[in-house]
Amino acid sequence: MTAFAAQDNGLSGYVDRKRRLWLFSLMVPGLALVGPLLYMLVSPQIIWLWLSTLFGYVVIPMLDGVLGEDLSNPPEEAVPALEADPYYRYVTYALVPILWISFLVNIIFLGTHELPWYGTLAVILATGGSLGFGLNLGHEMGHKKSTLERWLAKITLALGCYGHFFVEHNRGHHRDVATPEDPASARMGESIYRFVFREMPGAFFRAWDLEAQRLDRCGKSVWSLDNEILQPGLISAALYLGLIAWLGIEILPVMLLIAFWGAFQLTQANYIEHYGLLRVKQPNGRYERCQPHHSWNSNHLFSNWALFHLQRHSDHHAHPTRRYQSLRDFPDLPRLPNGYFGMYLLAYFPRLWFRVMDKRLLAAVERDPARINFLPAKREMLIRQYGLEDKAAAEEVAA
Incomplete structure (x- = not known):
């Protein structure tokens, strides 16, 4: 139980106690x-270059463990x-220039400094990690209806050459989520290393x-600028070609590694x-409507502050247009x-x-x-391993 665990029942005078904490994002x-x-x-110490990655993989999980979870929801009357x-x-708008400046400074730093391989690796991981936050920002703004937010999403996604996510996530993943048809939904028994070879290309082809x-349907060519x-x-191409012209072709593999990470x-x-x-397939051949229980949820405090409530993923899929500050927990x-x-x-570590x-x-x-x-x-191995044979047999009879 944490200080955030109790819901604020003051409907008319509701105060978002996390309001300033979103600045961690x-x-x-x-x-x-x-x-x-x-x-x-x-000072030219390599350890500085590892600070961002160490903070993400060591400090944040520890902070989540210490701070605990936030089970509070805003009252529905306060949501509008x-x-x-x-x-x-x-807050989301402010992150766009931060990500662009970070990307450009780090690429120029790599292109103008002689570093040992482990120093270069540190900057690649840190810069690629920041692009991950950019994808999260593109996710948040890409669901919104305003032209400004949708273009800011595209501009941000362009940093990592991942603009197709704007189409794939909204019109593909949300339609097919938690089904075998979705390349972005992991399967039981599938390691992350196997998943990446299915998810990355599958996402691009589905988006295209x-x-x-x-x-x-609009009577336009797929090569139209409306694509x-x-x-x-095109933003990605202009950015990467400009950096290559400035720093030399040798910066290209470094940028590609950053984009991949x-x-x-x-x-x-x-x-x-x-x-x-x-999601269970119904007799009419369609899958049941996506519900909150079709996503894994996390209410851990610090990582949610850093990720615009992405971890309240259950409510996001149930209500995709809700803004991050309004996303709810469910029992x-x-x-x-x-x-x-x-x-x-x-x-x-797949076994773990x-x-x-x-x-x-x-x-x-x-x-x-x-x-x-x-x-x-x-499938059959996992059914035997976990003693699900009887239920699987009953399922086959019912089918």
Whole structure:
């Protein structure tokens, strides 16, 4: 139990006690810039360059463990005013220049300083990590209806050459989430290393198909400038070509590694957000409507402050247009044992991941194999391993 665990029942006088804490969503991504600045302005010590990565993988999981969880929700009567408050939008707007400045400074730093391989690796990880925060920002703003926010999403996604996410997530992932048809929903028994080879290319091809279909309905060519994949793609091309012209072609592989690591941040999030959860297919051949229990939820305080409440993923999928400050917790949801940063680290060790998460998955679905999205190659083995044969047989008879 924490100081945030009790709900504020003052409907008319509701005060968001996390209002100023959302500034951590600016400060944590900005740490990627701190290492190179300390290296240049204080002393040329490689340890500075590792600060951002160490903070993400060590300090944040510890803070989540110490600070605990926030189970409070804003009262529904307060939500309209909460969503209309421009302060929350200004926080997201402010992150756009922070990410662009961080990216540019770090690339120029790499292009103008001789570093040992482990120093270069540190900056690649820190800069790619900041692109992961950019993907999260693109996720938050890409769901909104305003032209400004949608363009800011594209501009931010362009940093890591991942503009297709704008199309793929909104029109693909939200439609197919927690089904075998979704390349961005991990299956029980699937490691993150196997998942990445399915998710990354699958996301791009689905986005391209969706955008081609939309443009065809509008009577436009897929190569039109109205193509919402090409729009951020052109920004990416101009940015990367400009940096190559300035710093030389040798900076290209470094930028590609940074872009990959940034994209991998999204892959990690996708991996943990729906692992093994399945929407049941109805007799009419359609899947049931996405519900809060089709996503893993985390209420851990610090990582939610750093990620614009991304970890309240259950409410996000149930109500995609809700702004981050209004997302709610629900009782009896599938729950992660730590925030996303701690879960990323766990996912790097598949045996540990399966040991921790498979039991939680079985509890979340009440050991019903009809509600599990299995990796097909491991389905029978997992059913035997966890003693689900009787329920699986009953499922086949019912089908």
